Amino acid sequence: MDIKQVSVIGAGQMGNGIAHVFALANYQVILHDISKDALQNALTQIDANLTRQVSKGRISETDKQGALRRITTTCDLENCGRVDLVIEAVTERESVKAAVLEDLTPHLNHDTILTTNTSSISITRLASRTDRPDRFMGFHFMNPVPVMQLVELIRGIATNEDTYQSLLHVVARLDKTAASSSDFPGFIVNRILMPMINEAVYALLEGIGSVEAIDSSMRLGANHPMGPLQLADFIGLDTCLAIMNVLFDGLGDSKYRPCPLLTKYVEAQWLGRKTRRGFYDYSGDVPVPTR
Ligand code: CAA
Numbered sequence: 466m467d468i469k470q471v472s473v474i475g476a477g478q479m480g481n482g483i484a485h486v487f488a489l490a491n492y493q494v495i496l497h498d499i500s501k502d503a504l505q506n507a508l509t510q511i512d513a514n515l516t517r518q519v520s521k522g523r524i525s526e527t528d529k530q531g532a533l534r535r536i537t538t539t540c541d542l543e544n545c546g547r548v549d550l551v552i553e554a555v556t557e558r559e560s561v562k563a564a565v566l567e568d569l570t571p572h573l574n575h576d577t578i579l580t581t582n583t584s585s586i587s588i589t590r591l592a593s594r595t596d597r598p599d600r601f602m603g604f605h606f607m608n609p610v611p612v613m614q615l616v617e618l619i620r621g622i623a624t625n626e627d628t629y630q631s632l633l634h635v636v637a638r639l640d641k642t643a644a645s646s647s648d649f650p651g652f653i654v655n656r657i658l659m660p661m662i663n664e665a666v667y668a669l670l671e672g673i674g675s676v677e678a679i680d681s682s683m684r685l686g687a688n689h690p691m692g693p694l695q696l697a698d699f700i701g702l703d704t705c706l707a708i709m710n711v712l713f714d715g716l717g718d719s720k721y722r723p724c725p726l727l728t729k730y731v732e733a734q735w736l737g738r739k740t741r742r743g744f745y746d747y748s749g750d751v752p753v754p755t756r
Contacts, residue, residue, distance in 0.1 A: 466576065466631045472497060472545035474565060475555035476507035476538075478701075478739070479582055482610025483552055485511045488532035489524065489611075490639050496538045497545050504538040511536065514611055546572030550635070552604055554582040557707040562586065563594045570595050578628050580604035584704065585651045585659075585711040588621035598623035602632055605652060608700060617652050618643050650715030651708060659708045662700075665693035666724040669744070669756060676744050676754035694744035695752075697727075698737030706731045 469492065473484045476498035484496045484507070498504045515529040545551060546569060555565050562581060573579065579601050581591055592598035603619025616636050620629055636643040646652040651659060665679050674682065680692020689696075697705050709723035730736075730743060735755075737743030745752035 466549065466578065466627065468549040468578070468631060468635055469493060470548040470550075471495070472548045472551045474542070474545060474551065474553045474569065476500075476503045477554065477556070478510075478608060479606060479610065480554040481507035481510050482514075482608065483554055483582065483606055484536055485514055485532070485611050486606075486639050486641075488535040489515070489528065491531075492535065493548075494536045495545055495548065496536055497540070497542060498538075499540060501540060504540070508533075508536070508538065514609075518611065542569050543572050545569065546577060547574055548577060549574075550578045550580065550631075552580050552582055557584060557586070557704050559586050559591075562591060566591060566594045570597075573597070576600070578602070578631060580632070582606055584655050585708040587650070587715070588619045588648045589623070592621040592623060599625040600628050602628055603646075603648070603652065604632060605654070607654065614642050615654070616641050616643050617654060618645050619648050619652055620645070621648055650711050655708050656712065659705060659712060660721065662693045662697045662705055663709050663721075663724050663727065666697070666727045669694065670724060670726040676756050698743035698745055698747075698752075700737070701739055702727060702730050702736045702743050 471487050471492045472495040473480050474497045476496050484494045488494045496504065496507060515532060518524045519526055519529050553562060553565055555561055562583060579595055579597055581603055582605055583603060584605060588603040592601035595601055598621060601621055602624050605617035607613035607615050618632055633643055644653060668674055668679055669676060676694050680695050683689045683692045691699060706723055706727050709721060712721040734740055735742045738747055741747040744755060746755055
């Protein structure tokens with residue numbers, strides 16, 4: 466299927482990154498959110514990230530202006546279905562994703578491919594909430610979307626070959642690399658990454674090291690670009706906790722139990738960078754460890 470028009474549902478950090486890369490790759494993009502403020506913030510963020518790419522010489526000012534022109538915004542789901550591809554990128558809670566998919570379904574064109582950017586939830590289960598399990602797939606981008614090379618492609622039990630091939634083609638056009646994963650909790654990246662982050666929080670809880678010691682150990686000792694606690698703040702602690710719960714519930718092994726300190730931070734609404742406090746305090750110019 467030749468994909469030209471795309472809708473992105475949810476204008477948070479993943480949604481705005483996805484809209485950014487599609488618009489830059491010449492797709493027409495409709496960006497949806499229930500909040501007008503969220504849409505305005507997303508456009509500001511996309512503008513800033515495109516400007517950063519211009520200043521690094523990665524794209525031209527003309528590319529930037531073209532990308533911005535190709536993005537329109539809406540608060541109405543009804544405006545999002547008459548496209549070739551929809552990418553759902555709302556919050557990582559199954560009840561919220563399922564409700565959005567159900568609300569969207571009556572507005573879709575017959576041929577529209579429907580995808581979810583879920584980082585862990587069963588694709589087969591989400592597909593069952595729509596009228597098109599055969600044209601439904603997991604389409605999982607990494608954060609920050611404009612920088613990260615990988616996209617995970619996850620077929621549900623009913624996904625047809627045409628849908629998979631169409632998305633492979635889209636990934637190539639975005640100049641990214643696809644990895645195919647089976648539909649199991651956390652897929653590949655989060656099955657491996659989240660238990661590492663969760664273990665770092667246990668190491669902090671048990672006093673094995675401070676925030677700084679744990680992060681610099683993994684940065685300098687394992688050559689990770691960010692320490693695990695810094696990365697957790699970057700991803701969002703609510704998202705990390707939601708993914709650990711999906712692993713724990715879906716795989717039934719106690720090794721996936723979320724660390725109680727991670728739960729405590731989320732209960733306190735210390736969600737990382739987006740709330741300006743997590744394992745670091747982001748209220749000043751330089752992030753300061755909180756433990
Ligand atoms: N948009 C566009 N460009 C961006 C950007 C953004 N949002 N953020 C960073 N960049 C660009 C910078 O302009 C810079 O470009 P050049 O290479 O051309 O100079 C480059 O990215 C590096 O950025 P910085 O120099 O500002 O900072 P850095 O070197 O510290 O790198 C980072 C920042 C790329 C985020 C790096 O720290 C990193 O790779 N961190 C790990 C990120 C990661 O693991 N992501 C996956 C999270 S897991 C996930 O997303 C899955 C899930 O489901 C939870």
